[in-house]
Amino acid sequence: MRRALAATLALALGSAPLGVLLTLRRMSLVGDALAHAVLPGVAVGFLLAGLSLPALSLGGFIAGVVVVLGAAWVSRFTDLKEDASFAAGYLIALAVGVLLISSHGTQLDLLHILFGNILGVDRDGLVLVAGVASVTLLAMAVLYRAFLLESFDPGYLRSMSGAGGLYQVVFLLLVVANLVAAFQVMGTLMAVGLMMLPAVSARLWHAMLPAQLLNAAAQAVVAGYAGLLVSFHADLPSGPVIVMCSGALYAVSLLLAPQGWRGNRRRAAMPPL
Numbered sequence: 593m594r595r596a597l598a599a600t601l602a603l604a605l606g607s608a609p610l611g612v613l614l615t616l617r618r619m620s621l622v623g624d625a626l627a628h629a630v631l632p633g634v635a636v637g638f639l640l641a642g643l644s645l646p647a648l649s650l651g652g653f654i655a656g657v658v659v660v661l662g663a664a665w666v667s668r669f670t671d672l673k674e675d676a677s678f679a680a681g682y683l684i685a686l687a688v689g690v691l692l693i694s695s696h697g698t699q700l701d702l703l704h705i706l707f708g709n710i711l712g713v714d715r716d717g718l719v720l721v722a723g724v725a726s727v728t729l730l731a732m733a734v735l736y737r738a739f740l741l742e743s744f745d746p747g748y749l750r751s752m753s754g755a756g757g758l759y760q761v762v763f764l765l766l767v768v769a770n771l772v773a774a775f776q777v778m779g780t781l782m783a784v785g786l787m788m789l790p791a792v793s794a795r796l797w798h799a800m801l802p803a804q805l806l807n808a809a810a811q812a813v814v815a816g817y818a819g820l821l822v823s824f825h826a827d828l829p830s831g832p833v834i835v836m837c838s839g840a841l842y843a844v845s846l847l848l849a850p851q852g853w854r855g856n857r858r859r860a861a862m863p864p865l
Contacts, residue, residue, distance in 0.1 A: 596710045596830065597820055599721045599777050604786055604812030606725030607770040609732060609805045611791030613763065616743040616801070619674075620788055625682035626764075627771045627784040629659035631689030634775065639696050645716050649772050656768030659685055660761070710777045710820070710830040717776045724773040728766050739763055740801065778831035785835035786812045793842045796849035811841050 614623050633655025634648050641647035659681040666677035713721075732739065742759045767787075774783035790811035794804040819834030826833075846852045 593820065593824065595713045595715070595718050596777075597817065599713045599718050600710065600786075600816035600820060600834065601813055602718075602722045602725040603770070603774055603777055604790075604816045605809050606721075606728040607774060607787040608790045608794075608808040608812035610728065610763075610767055610770060611787040611789075612794060612801070612804045612808050613739055613743055614767070614788070615791050615795055620792070622674075622678050622764075623767060623771070623784045623787050625678040626656055626659065626768055627775070628682045628686040628689075630656045630685075630768070630772055630775060632685050632692065633658075633689075635689040635692035638693060645714075645720065645776065649720060649776070652772040652775060653768060655685060656772065657765065660764045660768060664761070710834075713777060720776060721773045724769050728770060731762070731766055735759065735762065778834065782831040782835055785831075785838055786816065789835065789838035789842050790815065793838075793845040793849070796845045796851040799851075811838070815841055 611620075611623065614620055630652035633651035633653065635651070636655075637644065637647035637649075637651030640651075659678070663674060663677040663681050666672055666680075667674040670677075672680075738759045742763070770787065771783045774786065777783075778785065790808040791804075793811055794807035797807050798804045815837040816834055819837040820830060822828065822837065823830040823833040
């Protein structure tokens with residue numbers, strides 16, 4: 593439980609701020625697409641080395657990078673938009689990964705990879721998650737202004753530095769790395785939960801980006817801690833319960849946040865000037 597809690601908190605601090613930037617770029621579903629896109633690489637790593645953490649992580653990262661570069665190439669040289677190319681890539685990758693694992697493994701192996709086993713996180717898994725979270729926070733601190741410009745006005749960033757595309761690739765690689773780390777904890781199907789739900793909730797509370805980043809990280813930490821406690825005492829799978837706790841915070845935000853239902857009702861009730 594101590595390792596599971598440490599891994600969950602590290603994952604929350606590293607992935608939730610990335611989710612905020614994804615929502616700003618209107619790429620919320622790209623996180624879900626990339627979470628599924630790592631599956632064929634994980635499957636190949638499983639076939640070659642079994643449930644070996646380095647093999648699964650390296651395979652998942654390579655698969656995610658291939659999908660990112662492939663989607664970028666398709667959107668650049670064809671009429672398809674980036675979201676459509678990501679959707680096509682993730683569907684193909686998900687199907688290939690499930691087929692590979694199903695044909696060469698057991699149902700337990702498939703369930704372990706799809707839904708994770710947070711209570712089975714060992715020392716190596718904890719080091720991986722903590723390392724990815726540390727690199728992510730450091731990269732966001734160093735490249736914060738570039739990520740901000742690339743999110744709001746990528747054309748201006750390209751005209752000023754000519755490296756807008758490079759920052760986009762670096763950002764997506766950070767997303768892939770966090771999803772690979774999250775799959776060790778929550779599985780490929782649940783990995784995106786702590787990344788996107790707190791980020792969407794945070795946008796309902798704040799208009800300023802720094803406040804959204806802090807709020808998203810705080811909500812992810814609370815959801816991870818509460819989800820572990822509930823799953824332990826109720827004897828339920830930890831990954832889905834953590835995501836459900838994030839969903840509960842999202843529901844509260846929809847009702848009470850300034851940009852949610854209550855805030856909109858208050859603004860609608862105000863008399864016009």
